Every structure is written in C-alpha cells, then in structure tokens.
Amino acid sequence: MAKKIPAAKTRGKHTWKDTKVGCVLLEEGKAKPFEPGEKPLLVPLWDKEMCVRCGLCYLFCPDAAIKRSDDGYYEATLDYCKGCGICHQECWFGAISMMEEA
Amino acid sequence: MDKFALYVPQLLPFKEHFLPEAHRACMGCGIALGVRQTYKALEEKNEWMEGAHWEVPFKQPLPGSLIKGTKEVGEETRPALLQIEKDGQAHLLICFDNEAVTAKPTPAVFKKAFPAAAVARGFHYVATACPSYPFDLIDKVRRGMESEGNSYIHILSPCPVGWDFESEFTVQIGRFAVESAIFPLYEVVTGSPRLTIDHPKIRPVEQYIHLQNRFNHFKKKEILAIQAEVDSHYTKLQEGKL
Ligand code: SF4
Numbered sequence: 205m206a207k208k209i210p211a212a213k214t215r216g217k218h219t220w221k222d223t224k225v226g227c228v229l230l231e232e233g234k235a236k237p238f239e240p241g242e243k244p245l246l247v248p249l250w251d252k253e254m255c256v257r258c259g260l261c262y263l264f265c266p267d268a269a270i271k272r273s274d275d276g277y278y279e280a281t282l283d284y285c286k287g288c289g290i291c292h293q294e295c296w297f298g299a300i301s302m303m304e305e306a
Numbered sequence: 307m308d309k310f311a312l313y314v315p316q317l318l319p320f321k322e323h324f325l326p327e328a329h330r331a332c333m334g335c336g337i338a339l340g341v342r343q344t345y346k347a348l349e350e351k352n353e354w355m356e357g358a359h360w361e362v363p364f365k366q367p368l369p370g371s372l373i374k375g376t377k378e379v380g381e382e383t384r385p386a387l388l389q390i391e392k393d394g395q396a397h398l399l400i401c402f403d404n405e406a407v408t409a410k411p412t413p414a415v416f417k418k419a420f421p422a423a424a425v426a427r428g429f430h431y432v433a434t435a436c437p438s439y440p441f442d443l444i445d446k447v448r449r450g451m452e453s454e455g456n457s458y459i460h461i462l463s464p465c466p467v468g469w470d471f472e473s474e475f476t477v478q479i480g481r482f483a484v485e486s487a488i489f490p491l492y493e494v495v496t497g498s499p500r501l502t503i504d505h506p507k508i509r510p511v512e513q514y515i516h517l518q519n520r521f522n523h524f525k526k527k528e529i530l531a532i533q534a535e536v537d538s539h540y541t542k543l544q545e546g547k548l
C-alpha cells in the first residue's frame with residue numbers, strides 16, 4: 205500500500221506573497237555570502253624562472269584573483285580565478301601557462 | 307618602453323576595494339576590470355570608499371534594452387544629470403560602455419555623441435579611457451576627481467559575451483580599438499580635445515572588426531565607410547576639434 209503523503213506543515217501559512225522573487229537583485233554585493241563555485245577548467249600556472257615580478261598580470265586580472273606573495277612573485281587565488289586567460293595573454297615574458305588542474 | 311616602466315604596477319596600492327567575492331561578472335569582463343582600476347585610482351582620496359566594495363551605485367543594462375537606441379539611453383541618464391545640476395556640488399560621472407545598448411552595432415558613430423554632449427553641457431573635465439591602458443585610466447579618474455566642476459569619463463569595456471570573442475583577448479581588443487583610432491583616448495579640459503595616446507601608426511579598422519564575431523555581417527563596402535568616418539574624426543581630434 206502506498207504511503208500517505210503528509211500534508212505540508214506550512215500549508216495555509218505560506219502563500220505566493222512569501223515566495224522570493226527569482227533573478228532579481230534588490231541589493232548590491234549580494235554574492236558575498238555564497239561559496240565560490242566550481243574551479244575553472246583551465247587555471248594559470250606560473251613559471252618562476254621566466255617571471256620578472258613586474259606585476260602586469262596582477263594589474264589586468266578582472267577578478268582581483270592575483271595576489272602578491274611575500275617573495276615578490278604573484279599567485280592566483282583559485283577560489284576566485286575564473287580562468288579567463290587574460291594574465292596568460294598579457295604577460296610579456298610568457299611566464300604564465302593555462303593548464304588543467306592536476 | 308623604458309625598462310623600469312614595466313615595474314610601475316608595483317607603485318599602485320595593493321589593497322583591493324573591489325572584492326572578487328562580491329561581484330558576479332562573467333570571466334574576462336571588461337567592466338569588472340574597469341571598475342577595479344577606477345577603485346585603485348580613487349583609493350586614499352576618499353574615506354567614503356572604505357567598505358564600499360562592489361556596493362556602489364551601478365546600473366546594468368537589462369537584456370531587454372538591446373533594442374534601445376542612443377535616445378533612450380540619454381533619457382535614462384537624464385534624471386542623474388538633472389540631479390547633478392540641482393546639487394551644486396562637483397560630480398564625477400563615469401560611463402562603462404560595453405556597447406550592448408545599440409540597435410545595430412555601429413562602432414564609430416555611437417561613441418562621439420557622449421563626450422561631445424558632456425562638453426556641450428558644460429562639464430569641466432571630459433575624457434575617454436580604456437582599461438587596456440590602466441595608467442592612462444587611473445590618471446584620468448584622478449584628474450576628474452580633482453577638477454572643480456563636474457567631470458565625465460567614458461570608459462570602453464570590451465564584453466566577451468556580447469562582442470563574441472574569447473575571454474582572454476579582452477585587454478587586447480581594447481588595445482586594438484585604441485590603435486585603430488575607432489576609440490581614440492583624449493581629454494577635454496578647456497574646450498579643445500588633446501589626444502593622450504597618439505599612435506604614430508594607425509591600424510586599419512578591419513583588423514579590429516575581424517576580431518569580433520558580432521561584426522561578421524559587415525561587408526567590404528561598409529568597412530570602408532566606417533574607415534572613412536573614423537579617419538575624419540581622428541584628423542579632427544588631432545587638429546584639436548571635437
Ligand atoms: S606579468 Fe609575467 S613576468 Fe610580470 S609578474 Fe606576472 S607572471 Fe611575472
């Protein structure tokens with residue numbers, strides 16, 4: 205015999221007026237409470253021998269994902285890198301290559 | 307380029323106001339890049355920037371507005387302009403132009419209109435900028451901030467989705483737009499424009515157009531017409547006329 209489906213507890217209380225509007229952002233900066241999504245397909249990898257520590261890659265990253273580490277070299281925070289490849293394209297010395305993450 | 311000019315990025319403040327976790331831009335977004343560089347320019351000048359992150363007045367064109375023309379865009383910005391005139395304070399108005407709000411992609415005609423209209427309205431400082439030239443952009447935003455009257459800056463921000471190119475070429479396409487003189491970088495201080503970046507050798511417009519799939523429908527004749535228009539606009543600018 206099939207189980208009886210229990211009546212929803214909120215029935216009668218929850219109306220369409222309580223339903224949240226989808227796809228509308230009413231305030232700015234609302235992406236902050238969420239976790240960063242999946243890792244990008246291709247991530248930038250630095251070749252420290254070719255890098256001259258100029259900082260161009262850092263300046264051109266639209267997501268502010270590239271941080272300067274203490275030794276002066278640059279590194280991407282993979283949580284926020286979207287894998288766009290601008291840093292790879294803009295490095296004068298070809299120090300960045302886009303690779304699949306191991 | 308000077309050997310040491312390469313290291314200039316290190317002179318900028320390393321602190322980020324534009325936080326990566328607070329925005330939802332696509333990968334390789336030109337607007338995000340422009341906003342980030344603008345924030346770098348405004349930093350240390352304004353205490354109100356503290357904690358502002360991405361939470362700034364920022365109006366995004368909706369997909370439905372694709373069919374709108376220049377006239378409608380003008381009407382949308384009119385309340386802001388009226389407010390500015392009423393306030394009596396100096397304002398800095400920045401337009402991030404990703405060319406999404408045109409009825410037909412007509413690259414050369416559209417962009418002259420905005421800076422010219424701002425000059426006609428009596429803005430003290432009017433400039434065009436592009437995130438592919440970050441130091442130029444940062445200079446202009448700072449100068450606009452320091453000017454006594456209102457200032458207007460028009461920033462070209464390439465859009466990988468709308469213009470249909472690979473996201474890694476965002477910066478390069480902006481550079482091509484400037485090198486082909488389709489989007490010349492200039493500033494207007496006392497009524498006459500001054501080119502801030504004047505390439506000795508101008509690229510043909512064709513190279514810029516072929517990089518983007520949105521212009522696939524252009525025929526040779528149309529490209530020649532655009533080239534003629536761009537050339538006449540550029541020579542006018544070189545002579546100091548808007
Ligand atoms: S642009 Fe290239 S050389 Fe310059 S810091 Fe980045 S990786 Fe190093």
Ligand code: SF4
Pocket residue numbers: 248264265266267268269270280284285286287288289290291292334
């Ligand atoms: S791939 Fe794009 S998002 Fe990732 S670090 Fe490079 S420029 Fe930044």
